[in-house]
Amino acid sequence: MTVNQQANLSFAVEAAEWLDRLEADRPDERAAFARWIVASPLHVDSFLKVTAVDRLLTNIDRHHHINVDQLLAGAKDVIPLSNARQNKTAVAGTRGRLRERRRWSGVAAAAAAVVALAGWWAVSLVADTQFTTAIGEQRTIELADGTTVGLDARTHVKVQYSDDARDIYLQGAAIFTVQPDPQRTFRVHSDHTVIQALGTQFSVDRRPWSTVVTVFDGLVEVLTANSSVRLAAGEEVRIDRNARIERRTATSTSSPFGRMETRLVFADDRLEDIAAAFNRWNRSQILIDNPTLSARLYSGAFDANDPESLITFLEREGDIEIDRQDDIVLVR
Amino acid sequence: MGTKNNPAAPLAATVYEQFRAELHRFLVHRLRGQKQDAGDLAQEVYLRVLRLKDSELVQRPQAYVYTIASHVAYQFRLRTEQNPVTFDSQAVEHAAENPERALPDELADHLNAERMVEKMLKTLPPMHQAVLVLCKRDGLSYEEVARKLCISTHTVKKYLYEAKARITASAWNEKS
Known part of the structure; x- marks a missing residue:
């Protein structure tokens, strides 16, 4: 199961729970659901899909091919424990035995389900840790092997360590100071790009359109579907959605580890990536509602806490319309 | 509008x-x-x-x-698309009972999807299948399902959510 699939699955579980909880039609549940739904477009996605599946289940097995008792009996057989128990109760009277069997069939079925589920979720149970920062929050975490990760605002990393690899799945931006370990490659996955390192320090910024990798120390290899490039200290590349790798002058002013700055620097970056960077820092969200505009390139340096500076800058463009609704700044 | x-x-x-x-x-x-x-x-x-x-x-x-x-x-x-069509659950029922009739596209889609969901249901662990079938097909309440399976209502819900989620994720993750 890929990371995306795992995420989809856990969102879908939440969505299914919401679908059920909303049936009660309570104001507090509705408010909580509203908060959940605005938290991520992936929540919207899961909720709509689970609703569709729920509807498809309405006529499930209309000809009663599935026999629940057989299902449960089958489940019972795979648990040796319950069989042992049943042999023991065989000496008891008929009524007692019946009662006993009924009770155990439930226990056994539940246990069987746990066993089956264990296999099911096995993939997701492998030493899987996740860290998230809120809007404007920065945090430093230390992983089991001594590697440190500085999470930028509104960032989510999922850490998967196994015997031969250390994998990090990134949403947002982070600086990594990697503990050398020749036996286990250290890889950061960002969109369709993989950034591979031995002992080194580098940052990865995953944006809507592109990923920017900056190396501060050591050597890093950046891999995409069709090419790869090696970066030394002081070098930076931008990899766009089409897997095009572009070398450029380092814009990331992130100083050595733990002191990430709140200054955002852009060099010929798409407006959608710029807006996303600001959105990581502010409750007020900039939405670009125009594909041509999203792709327009800008350069400049901004204070991350001051999205107004970007808005003012855009307003001067003349052909851009700014529409404000509460915390949403709509640019079109 | x-x-x-x-x-x-x-x-x-x-x-x-x-x-x-x-x-x-x-x-x-x-x-x-x-x-x-x-x-x-x-x-x-x-x-x-x-x-x-x-x-x-x-x-x-x-x-x-x-x-x-x-x-x-x-x-x-x-x-x-050129021609808007509307989904009609009664027509779906009807079509399901009379498969020989020619089906408009959206009914065919719905029935195919139902079959797919049913196929995926059968790949779930037995308890998940049981909970889903008892809740959706037989219309039992959570309490009734819990009593029948000797598990808590909390667990019934958990299995139900997981079953629906698993089917949803498989349906949309499957390579078409």
């Missing part, structure tokens, strides 16, 4: 059901291919939901999400 643009207006049950039907039709059709479109739909719905005032959204969040989504699905469909 009044209701679609202003989801705060009270929605008659039938209108609400229609919105969901349009949406359902869209999503189920996408199961055959173009699964990416479903994600695009969610993205667009999300942006529109964000534009709502918090006070509006908390009133009837579910209705808002479905209404907006149906509207977006409708627009998506206009872009790609």
